Amino acid sequence: MAENTVVHQSRRKTLKLIRLQEQLTGYLFILPALIIILIFGIFPIGYSIYMSLFNWQVTKGPFIGDKNYLLIFGSWWNLLVLVAGLGLIILGSLVWGKAFQSLNNGQRLAHIAGALVLILGGVIFVTGWGMMYETGNKDFLNSLIVTVYYALGTVPAEIILGLVLAYILYQDIVGKEAFRMIYFLPYITPSISTAVVFQIIFSSRETSLANRLIGFFGVDPLKWRFEPKPVLKLLGVNVSGLAGGPSLALLTIIIFGIWSFVGYNTVIFLSGLGNIPKEIYEAAEMDGGSKWDRFWHITIPMISPVTFYLTLIGFIGTFKAFNHLYVMRTPSAQDTVITTSLLVFDRFYKANQYGVATAQAIVLFIVIMGLTLAQNKVMGERVFYG
Amino acid sequence: MDNSAAVLDPQKEIKENHAGRILGKALLYIILLFGAVVFIFPFFWMISNSLMTLGETITRQLVPKVPQWINYKEAWEQANFSKYFLNSVLVTLGTLTGLLFTSILAGYAFGRIEFKGKNILFGLFLATMMIPESVTLIPNYLLIRGTIIPLPGGTWINTYWALTVPFMANAFSIFLLRQFFAQIPDELWDAARIDGCDHLRFLVQIVMPISKAPIMTVLLFGFTASWNAFQWPLLVTTRDTWRPLMVGLYGFVQEAGPYTHWLMAGAVITIIPILIVYFLTQKQFTQGIATTGLKG
Numbered sequence: 001m002a003e004n005t006v007v008h009q010s011r012r013k014t015l016k017l018i019r020l021q022e023q024l025t026g027y028l029f030i031l032p033a034l035i036i037i038l039i040f041g042i043f044p045i046g047y048s049i050y051m052s053l054f055n056w057q058v059t060k061g062p063f064i065g066d067k068n069y070l071l072i073f074g075s076w077w078n079l080l081v082l083v084a085g086l087g088l089i090i091l092g093s094l095v096w097g098k099a100f101q102s103l104n105n106g107q108r109l110a111h112i113a114g115a116l117v118l119i120l121g122g123v124i125f126v127t128g129w130g131m132m133y134e135t136g137n138k139d140f141l142n143s144l145i146v147t148v149y150y151a152l153g154t155v156p157a158e159i160i161l162g163l164v165l166a167y168i169l170y171q172d173i174v175g176k177e178a179f180r181m182i183y184f185l186p187y188i189t190p191s192i193s194t195a196v197v198f199q200i201i202f203s204s205r206e207t208s209l210a211n212r213l214i215g216f217f218g219v220d221p222l223k224w225r226f227e228p229k230p231v232l233k234l235l236g237v238n239v240s241g242l243a244g245g246p247s248l249a250l251l252t253i254i255i256f257g258i259w260s261f262v263g264y265n266t267v268i269f270l271s272g273l274g275n276i277p278k279e280i281y282e283a284a285e286m287d288g289g290s291k292w293d294r295f296w297h298i299t300i301p302m303i304s305p306v307t308f309y310l311t312l313i314g315f316i317g318t319f320k321a322f323n324h325l326y327v328m329r330t331p332s333a334q335d336t337v338i339t340t341s342l343l344v345f346d347r348f349y350k351a352n353q354y355g356v357a358t359a360q361a362i363v364l365f366i367v368i369m370g371l372t373l374a375q376n377k378v379m380g381e382r383v384f385y386g
Numbered sequence: 387m388d389n390s391a392a393v394l395d396p397q398k399e400i401k402e403n404h405a406g407r408i409l410g411k412a413l414l415y416i417i418l419l420f421g422a423v424v425f426i427f428p429f430f431w432m433i434s435n436s437l438m439t440l441g442e443t444i445t446r447q448l449v450p451k452v453p454q455w456i457n458y459k460e461a462w463e464q465a466n467f468s469k470y471f472l473n474s475v476l477v478t479l480g481t482l483t484g485l486l487f488t489s490i491l492a493g494y495a496f497g498r499i500e501f502k503g504k505n506i507l508f509g510l511f512l513a514t515m516m517i518p519e520s521v522t523l524i525p526n527y528l529l530i531r532g533t534i535i536p537l538p539g540g541t542w543i544n545t546y547w548a549l550t551v552p553f554m555a556n557a558f559s560i561f562l563l564r565q566f567f568a569q570i571p572d573e574l575w576d577a578a579r580i581d582g583c584d585h586l587r588f589l590v591q592i593v594m595p596i597s598k599a600p601i602m603t604v605l606l607f608g609f610t611a612s613w614n615a616f617q618w619p620l621l622v623t624t625r626d627t628w629r630p631l632m633v634g635l636y637g638f639v640q641e642a643g644p645y646t647h648w649l650m651a652g653a654v655i656t657i658i659p660i661l662i663v664y665f666l667t668q669k670q671f672t673q674g675i676a677t678t679g680l681k682g
Contacts, residue, residue, distance in 0.1 A: 025585050026501030033492035034507070036555035041514040044525035047534070051524065059533075165421055168414045181668050182422045185429070188664055190614040192632045193653040196639055197428045200435065200646055207446045209431070263425065320518045323616045327636065344520045349621065354524055361520040368518060 048358045056355035068359035074135025082128030088121025140360055142242055142335050143343040144367070147319060149246040150339055153254035154261065155314040159307060161258070162265025167299065169266070170273045180270065183263035191260060191324040198256045199225065199328060224252045226332045242336065249333030256324055261317075265310050272306035273299070304383045312375055319368050340364045432657075436461075436650035443646040454647065461651035464642070469626055470634035471655075477549045477619075477630055478612040484554030485608045490601070492555070493563025494589050498575070508564075511557040519617065526552060530622050548622040549630065553612060559604040566600040567593060602670050609663055631656050 052068050055061035066076075073079045096114025133141055165183060169176050186194060201209045202224040211221040222234070230244035231251050239245065246254065276299070284294050322341050329337045338346075344364065348357035435443055437453040462468065495501070496508050528534050530548045532541040542548040570593060578588045594601070616632045623629045629637075635656050642648050 022499060023501045026495045026499040026504065029491040029495035029499065029585070030507065033488040033511075033555040033560060036488065036551070037511060037514060037557065039529070040526055040552040041517070041522065041557075042510070044522035044529075045517065047525035047528075048521050165418070168418055171411075171414060173414070173418065177669075179418055179422060182425050184668075185664075186425055188610050189429075189657050189660055190616075190632055192614070192616050192635055193432075193656045194428060196635070196649055196653045197432045199639075200650070201428065201431060207444070209446065212446065259425070259428070316516065316518075320520070322519070323614075326617070327639070341518065341520050345523070345617070348524050348527075354528075358521075358524050361518070361524070365518055365521050368516075372516070 048362055051355055052359035052362055054355050056353075056358070058352050058354065061355070064355075068355050069363070071356060072137045072140050072360060072363055074132050078128055078132040078136065080128075081131060082125060085121050085123070085125025085128050088117055088124060090121075092116075092118030092121050139335065139338075139343060140340070140363075143338050143340040145242050146246075146250065146336060147339040147341075149250060150254060150257070150321070150325075151315055151318040153246055153251070154257040154318055155311060157258050158261050158265050158314060159310055161262045162310070163269050163303070163307070165262070165266045166269035166273060167295065169270055180267060183266050185263065186260040187264045192327055194260060195256060195324040195327040198252070198259075202252045202255075222248060223332075225249050225328060226330050228332065228334045228336045230336075247333060247336035249330065249337050253325060253328050253337060256328065257318070257321070260324070261314070265314075268310060269303065269306060272303050276302045308379050308383045311379065312372065315371060315375065316368060319364065319371075340367075429657075432650050432653055435646055436654050438647050440645065440647055443650075457647050457651040458655065461638075461648040462655065464648060465634060465638040465652050466626065467631070467634065467652070467655060470629055470631045473628055474613060474631040475659075477546070477628070478609060480546065480550040481553045481612045482605060482608045484550060485556070485559060486601070486604065488555040489559035489563055489604060490589070490594065492560045494567050494585070494593065496560065497564040497567035498570070499585065511560060515557050523617070523621070526618075527621055543622055544625050544627050546628055549615075549619055549628060552618070553608075553615075559608065562604055563597070563600055566597055570596070599670055602667060606663065606667055606670070610660060613660055 051060075053063060053065055055064045055067070070076070092114050094114075095117055096111055098110070129141075169179055173179065203210075204221075204223040204226045205211065206221045208221075208224075210224060215221065227234075227248035229247060230239055230241075231248050232239050232245045234248060237244075280298055280302070281294060284298055289297070319339075320341060321339065322345065325337065325339055325342055326345070329342065340360070341364070344357050344361045347353050347360060351357075434449050436457055437455070438447065438450040438457075439454055442450055492511075496504065525534070530537075530542045530552075539545070574592060575588060578592060583591075614632060615630065616636065619628075619630045619633045620636070623633060635652055638652050639649060642652075
């Protein structure tokens, strides 16, 4: 009896020991990765916030609190107005969709109320933006606009082209592997090297390839990368400045962005299409739906999680994009090609204003997080998960 | 009239349908080929221009009359590429060695070992994928400069360590390997444990040999990321000692300006290693990103 408990106890001890050993092995295994990720991935976020509170130029200066942030917004009041406007816009869209549903005429009422709140929110948002523009950092706010233009110019086009190419490749195509390989090529090749070729193709010379191509259609030579005027203005619409839409210089960079990224979307879409069960298509075929119907009513909804994912990383990617923008920008395109990531880098690398740069980087980070959340909310509800 | 005739004659209907299908197929191929031309043309233009004389690049011939192979030699020498090329190779090799070491171990631990705080740590790792470089860049620069904490050797600016150490672990690689390791059947581990295997031996002798595909994917992503890196090397190298190829090419672009033929030869040189690796492994590469669906 006594012996039995001893055996039992020692067994329990060894079991405990084994478990402890298991735990230790786990920690030991992740330790090398943990050290590097903690030091170079997580610590810098905290340190950035710390730096942004100082007048930091190459070396640490005096503590100045929110001054670096005030340089961006002008005043906290401006930011408050802007955020209030945003809040109302969100509220308005909620009212539009969900309010008064128990009432008889509920939907119409909800639409009216929602629209009113939306308009109010929009007005307040624009007012806040205007106030910020008056007293805040115009360069930074401009760079946000440029970034949004860049994102809107690239991501939707990349999604649509990627889906179309993937859908075609998904049919019985001879040489499917070869096509896929070619489409993916721009994505893996160094963007510095390929951007150099685009510089040559889109140079402002009359004999450049791009100018010869448009000359073929009877259009006069353009300055491409060097043209700060909005594309719309070149098309004859009377607009000017950043409010007039992306400049031709930015459009050139957008074309490069689309070219280098479509292949990635195609490959991901292609694998997503492969995961749609064949039976669904067969059933639809028997019901007599046309090919087009099947694309709209089966493929699009079934592929929506992939679309959602690609849109998300597409937007995050454009907000983070740096290399090809840095190489393709020209001084004569002025601020029409300076996205926020470029601006932050210049503040830091050229102007040596580390404190200002970190504050701007953190605002950019918050904008990215906000966009991600909003996208999650807006698109997430429409995604169809099998 | 035509319609009814078609219905009456089933053979004709099939034929017409057939013709329509061929036409549709042809249209698809035309779109695909057009896409292929658009994607490949800049590469063609790069190669073709790299073999032209300066005069030919200005008059914009489509192809050179006589390929000027000497351009490559000249660009290589002008741009100091032997130094940069060697730097890039060494930096890539070093980064990959460290990356494989950290991510195989961590991927295994997250996938197959139970320990406290595992999920929180894994979530923390994944969260780092969302953070823009703009935020981490400046503190990391100060770290490498030796401003925040003292480093062995004072500063790491213009050293091999600055270019390799920060990239020796990333959440993406760990995530990718974890997904694969977690799927390995427990029976294998039970059998190995009875034979007296511990985790490390099991990992090295059994798990790694059957995980060649995901390990290759991590390697390939690491390779392109390291080879294509630009922003960070631009920041932490001020002299040629450890400047990699991309920064070298950028400098060459600034200097060579109008000498298009040299620029293009330089660009081709920087792309060749990536192309070789891509063509050798392209199946695993595209499958790798397709199955994980993540961006490297």
